Amino acid sequence: MSPLTFTIEKKLKNGLGRAGVLETPHGKIETPAFVVVGTKATTKALSPEQVRDLGAEVVLANTYHLYLQPGDRVLQEAGGLHRFMNWQGPTMTDSGGFQAFSLGAAFGTSISKIAKGGKEEESEGGDKGSQEVPIMAKITEDGVTFKSPFNGSEHHFTPERSIEIQHNIGADMIFAFDECTSPHASHSYQKEAMERTHRWAQRSLDAHKKNTEASAKQGLFGIVQGGRFEDLRKESAKVIAGMDFDGFGIGGSFDKEDMYTVVGWVNTILPEEKPRHLLGIGEPADLFGGVENGCDLFDCVAPTRMARNGTLHTSLGRINLFNAKFVNDFTPVEEGCGCYTCTHYTRAYVAHLFRAKEMFAATLASIHNLYFIVHLVKKIRQSILDERFSEYKGEFLKRYYGKIQT
């Protein structure tokens, strides 16, 4: 019996989108929903009460980060993630694979992948060029070996180890161990990586089921890979759909233009009655596209990362509070916004805090941006229930992208 129950309340007439309710051992999530990221068992600059009060229903922490610091054993001894971080609602952890392969995303460095023989086959990673930095991760059939960015110590993640760590952390929803490839990888490399990911999916599932106590209270999501290739994505969806997962993740770094197409291929095949998480997506247009193509859950660090840089969402596009015109602007970040920041502070005040390098700037900006994105997805949900998704999408995107404030 799955510890998760997913009920679809309404479907789009055109498209794969649906509104539903996902029940977890720590409460329900109305889907589609935006999952707030709390990488190291804290949503940066926010208290759990601030996260709850802005409307978030679920928090995703990162296995890789918590394994390295403070260690999954500490979370286990603490009584699990919920108690450790004082978040009473639903939680997720990713598998740790993405970060172990591409530390670049988290640590500002890039890595190269190494084929089995030790020869560099596929150059991967971040924006800064993979030539300048040491090779930090090695993939074999067994798993991935990587070095800690803290002290250079060597670590080895396998599907079994990832599941064990995620059991120790104790989130309501956990993910199978997978290999996240570059969108520019060749068909042959994508196929090889995908087939390995499928074998790792089965090993993850076996390890999960073996621990009957954990699998009774934690749901395991399998991850579909396959890059931008239709044959591979469809094959991956079929294979992963055929395994006894409690939900599904759609992984991979997408080129923007491919994303909706790829997601549509996959969700046409995945079983309708289980929840689907689109990993790492948080741009407004992509949330509409993801929902329309059948995704139920989304997570992304962008809203909080942008916030810490002073960039805030408004329904007319983004604004940056370092712009001089905001110094004397005594209106809220967005007129009519119901978030704590907009109902208590002016643009002038938040702009002052950013200039003064005050920590409370990050708090107020993060609250606003998360409220904006969480409530955007809530409104998308409501538009499905009200049978006006297309109208809402059209209106929102026209306002948001039609005029970019600077």
Place this chain on the structure above:
Amino acid sequence: MSPLTFTIEKKLKNGLGRAGVLETPHGKIETPAFVVVGTKATTKALSPEQVRDLGAEVVLANTYHLYLQPGDRVLQEAGGLHRFMNWQGPTMTDSGGFQAFSLGAAFGTSISKIAKGGKEEESEGGDKGSQEVPIMAKITEDGVTFKSPFNGSEHHFTPERSIEIQHNIGADMIFAFDECTSPHASHSYQKEAMERTHRWAQRSLDAHKKNTEASAKQGLFGIVQGGRFEDLRKESAKVIAGMDFDGFGIGGSFDKEDMYTVVGWVNTILPEEKPRHLLGIGEPADLFGGVENGCDLFDCVAPTRMARNGTLHTSLGRINLFNAKFVNDFTPVEEGCGCYTCTHYTRAYVAHLFRAKEMFAATLASIHNLYFIVHLVKKIRQSILDERFSEYKGEFLKRYYGKIQT
């Protein structure tokens, strides 16, 4: 008519201490009370609700900092400090003098004072030695000229200007412009500076009374100076007591051993019926000493600054959360403490946040330390009302200083 009403509820039988209530246009303060510092119109890492919920009744912002950033005009346009920072309770601003003279305190640099002729007469300032840094402040009878640490631009504070800025900021309690001398300054220099401070006090008072609208809703505190010299302190207390201030501040950087003595000299002379603020004091022993010697209000950045470095108050002394033993310590920072941090998180969690350089570490640690100090002063107050001040002082100091945890 003063906008402040001060009522003494009970006095110590031995000593000058008293418990009272200070009513301001934004609510009452039960005294003695610890005033939480909010230098740049924010208590670092905390929301105003977090400040209120930890028990604080009053916040002190810094005139010098707000004048430079975002500018007092911005606060005036915003409707004043309360509205700007969303703090509905009582507020204070200092005069800006201390920071203008000794930027070292705020910016990690030291300054030298220059006598009227431009010759260096008195070496002042921070811990880092005054020889290595450029001279940044110049005192004349008119006021002080200093350079902005942001862009080197020159600024001039006079008593009249300080009061005007403080009127624009709009705090309930404001301070006369004074010169804060080094505890090591000679008798002749202290005398000269004190007499100038007295002339500046009168000019501050005149400027304040002239603005009838502001003086109807903001109370002005005069500041007693005079260094460590009994004759000067007593003279300063008499002169300042003779002016029509709404309350008094006791200024000066003290050598530890002098402080209680100096405060006692001053408070024996100051009129009993007005509140007395001891500037910049927040060490537990000094709070007992200050109360016992007749002070009603205290402020200090130490609790929050210590907190951001991972050092936390407990009734058995201080602990530092970077100590390895706290990684697996699943008890609260202090067993039995009623603060948000102790009732929701473990030492292990807060220690993890510090190691992970998460902003929420500063929030949780600041809440605890401020709760500890604010409630210590509340307990001191209660001990006066219950006629057991000496017993409480003895018990507390024995526990706190008897055993230093590391």
